[in-house]
Amino acid sequence: MAHRIRIAGTLLVLVLTGLLSAPTGAANASSSAAKALVGTFDLTAGSCAGTAATGTYFRMIYPGGTLTGGKFFDNPDSTCTGDFSYTLATPGTAGGLINGKYQPDPTPAFSSSGGALASSIVQPQAFTAIDFSISTNPTDPQTGLSVPAPLIKVKNGKLSGQVEAWSADWNNLHFNQGSPKPGGSEPGLTTSVSGTYNGRTHAFVLTWASEVVGGPFNGFTGYWHLQGTFKASKR
Amino acid sequence: MVSGRAESARSSTHPFPSKWTIGVLAILGAALIAMPAVFALFSRAPKGEQMIESFRPFMTSKRLTGFKVDIALVNAAVSQSEHVVVPYLDRAADAGGSGVVSLDVRHSGFGQFAMQWGQIDAHMNSLLDTVTNNLGNYDAVAALPSFSLFPWFFVTPGAVLLLLLIAVGLSRRRWTFVRWVLVVLGLGLVLAPVVFQMFQRAPKGGHMMTAFKTIETTGNVQTIQGYFGTMAIGQGGIRLELVPALEASGLTKTEVESRFPAVASLDNRWVHILNDMTPMIGAMSDNVANYQAMAALPPFALFPYFFVLPGILIAVIAGIAKQRAPSATEPIDP
Numbered sequence: 001m002a003h004r005i006r007i008a009g010t011l012l013v014l015v016l017t018g019l020l021s022a023p024t025g026a027a028n029a030s031s032s033a034a035k036a037l038v039g040t041f042d043l044t045a046g047s048c049a050g051t052a053a054t055g056t057y058f059r060m061i062y063p064g065g066t067l068t069g070g071k072f073f074d075n076p077d078s079t080c081t082g083d084f085s086y087t088l089a090t091p092g093t094a095g096g097l098i099n100g101k102y103q104p105d106p107t108p109a110f111s112s113s114g115g116a117l118a119s120s121i122v123q124p125q126a127f128t129a130i131d132f133s134i135s136t137n138p139t140d141p142q143t144g145l146s147v148p149a150p151l152i153k154v155k156n157g158k159l160s161g162q163v164e165a166w167s168a169d170w171n172n173l174h175f176n177q178g179s180p181k182p183g184g185s186e187p188g189l190t191t192s193v194s195g196t197y198n199g200r201t202h203a204f205v206l207t208w209a210s211e212v213v214g215g216p217f218n219g220f221t222g223y224w225h226l227q228g229t230f231k232a233s234k235r
Numbered sequence: 236m237v238s239g240r241a242e243s244a245r246s247s248t249h250p251f252p253s254k255w256t257i258g259v260l261a262i263l264g265a266a267l268i269a270m271p272a273v274f275a276l277f278s279r280a281p282k283g284e285q286m287i288e289s290f291r292p293f294m295t296s297k298r299l300t301g302f303k304v305d306i307a308l309v310n311a312a313v314s315q316s317e318h319v320v321v322p323y324l325d326r327a328a329d330a331g332g333s334g335v336v337s338l339d340v341r342h343s344g345f346g347q348f349a350m351q352w353g354q355i356d357a358h359m360n361s362l363l364d365t366v367t368n369n370l371g372n373y374d375a376v377a378a379l380p381s382f383s384l385f386p387w388f389f390v391t392p393g394a395v396l397l398l399l400l401i402a403v404g405l406s407r408r409r410w411t412f413v414r415w416v417l418v419v420l421g422l423g424l425v426l427a428p429v430v431f432q433m434f435q436r437a438p439k440g441g442h443m444m445t446a447f448k449t450i451e452t453t454g455n456v457q458t459i460q461g462y463f464g465t466m467a468i469g470q471g472g473i474r475l476e477l478v479p480a481l482e483a484s485g486l487t488k489t490e491v492e493s494r495f496p497a498v499a500s501l502d503n504r505w506v507h508i509l510n511d512m513t514p515m516i517g518a519m520s521d522n523v524a525n526y527q528a529m530a531a532l533p534p535f536a537l538f539p540y541f542f543v544l545p546g547i548l549i550a551v552i553a554g555i556a557k558q559r560a561p562s563a564t565e566p567i568d569p
Contacts, residue, residue, distance in 0.1 A: 062457075062460075062461065062464070063457050063460070064457075073464050074344075074464070074467075074468050075467075075471075076344060076467060076468055076470070076471020076472065076474070076475055077471065077475070084344075084468075113506050113510070114506065114509070114510050128467035128470075128471065128509065129467075129470070129471070129474065129505055129506055129509070130506055130509055130510075171509055171510060171513050172510065173513065173514075173517070214517075214520070214521055215517040215520065215521065216460065216463070216513045216514070216516035216517035216520060217460070218456075218460075218517075218520040218521070219457065219460070219520075220460070
């Protein structure tokens with residue numbers, strides 16, 4: 001009898017130990033979920049070789065066009081002499097996009113001639129003779145809607161996330177160029193944020209497209225190509 | 236005692252309208268309330284107000300003249316570039332001057348623009364002329380009460396009319412008073428268009444809507460957006476190709492400005508032109524749907540009569556309504 005009690009007790013301990021140490025289904029699911037990167041997407045400046053651009057740049061597509069075939073808007077101030085449709089970007093004072101944080105417009109947001117003054121993500125760059133730049137604000141300046149800070153996640157070397165707050169500033173105007181748009185929609189040629197991330201070298205490429213809704217460029221679509229090296233930081 | 240009191244009540248002089256009068260007045264009241272719903276005024280009128288307000292900064296003589304001056308400035312620069320600058324550069328190239336580059340590179344951006352400029356110039360001037368010619372019509376429409384209030388200009392008198400009829404239904408003694416209130420209400424509806432000068436202003440609004448029919452379309456807005464892109468390339472060609480080529484040929488900046496003043500003016504004014512015209516393109520683009528909503532309403536010239544006709548009917552029917560005494564079987568008023 002005592003022997004049977006000891007065996008039962010041992011089995012009970014073994015069962016309880018196994019239950020307490022086994023990972024749960026939920027934990028299993030979370031360990032394979034996309035993980036938010038902590039740090040800054042340091043941008044590589046855009047450059048052109050012939051008619052192709054690398055690094056960080058953006059293009060604008062006319063209404064009715066396609067992301068690959070255009071028609072593309074030519075920026076006469078582009079330094080990509082082989083194809084003026086590429087507007088090359090130079091990293092800003094923060095090095096690039098800080099994941100999970102806002103990089104808002106300065107006050108004032110524009111110079112007296114309408115040139116954008118934001119310089120954290122990218123440096124102001126001439127676009128048809130007036131500087132444009134990028135900012136991310138808690139309240140989107142074009143729509144007036146509250147938007148989350150950009151957040152990019154990685155899973156198995158693939159990047160995803162949202163850049164709802166991505167705002168292009170130019171000529172005293174703001175154009176939301178986020179994906180999804182404030183409120184969550186993806187109108188027209190808008191595509192989700194996607195890209196690649198090398199866990200060893202920390203090299204990344206991040207792309208998305210965003211249709212302009214409202215204003216003088218209504219119906220145009222901006223295609224954004226961010227490239228560089230992710231720099232991790234402590235929480 | 237009871238029968239004596241009943242006789243006394245029925246013999247009192249409380250005139251009461253015929254059922255026909257009450258019925259027609261009720262129908263008129265219901266029609267006034269229904270009219271905004273029938274014409275979708277609650278959704279369309281605010282859009283019209285938004286359009287009028289969006290256009291307000293641009294619908295001034297000064298602003299419109301400024302746009303014409305900007306277009307003329309571009310035109311002068313294009314003409315001078317084509318007929319004076321390019322030949323000058325060609326002669327400099329033939330003379331073998333230092334820093335002169337090949338003709339194709341020099342002319343590529345500007346050349347494309349120059350080929351399209353005639354069409355752009357004609358279209359933009361036509362558009363600005365149309366808008367300028369409708370400045371008075373816009374002012375007339377903008378002087379009307381806020382469009383968002385217009386649905387209530389029908390609903391409120393309609394609701395008041397029905398409430399008054401209900402009051403009469405509850406107590407016939409009220410008819411004498413209510414009758415004259417209805418006459419005043421009807422006259423008010425007749426006078427409202429006069430007070431707001433709708434007979435003069437509404438037709439002007441109609442003319443403006445007709446004139447803007449070809450302007451406020453998605454296709455036209457996209458055409459104008461395309462012009463902006465072409466103009467930017469052209470100005471870039473002048474600024475970044477021709478002017479540097481002139482300086483490379485040996486001219487100083489001051490000499491460029493004095494020998495080619497139109498080109499220099501455009502170079503100096505380009506940012507201002509962008510600052511000025513870009514919001515106008517934005518207003519045009521943002522109000523295509525608002526224009527369509529307004530255009531779906533009945534012709535503006537008819538709107539005064541949507542007040543006058545019901546007003547006349549209400550005033551006349553209430554004023555000359557046939558009176559009758561209560562019958563012996565009808566209940567006594569409380």
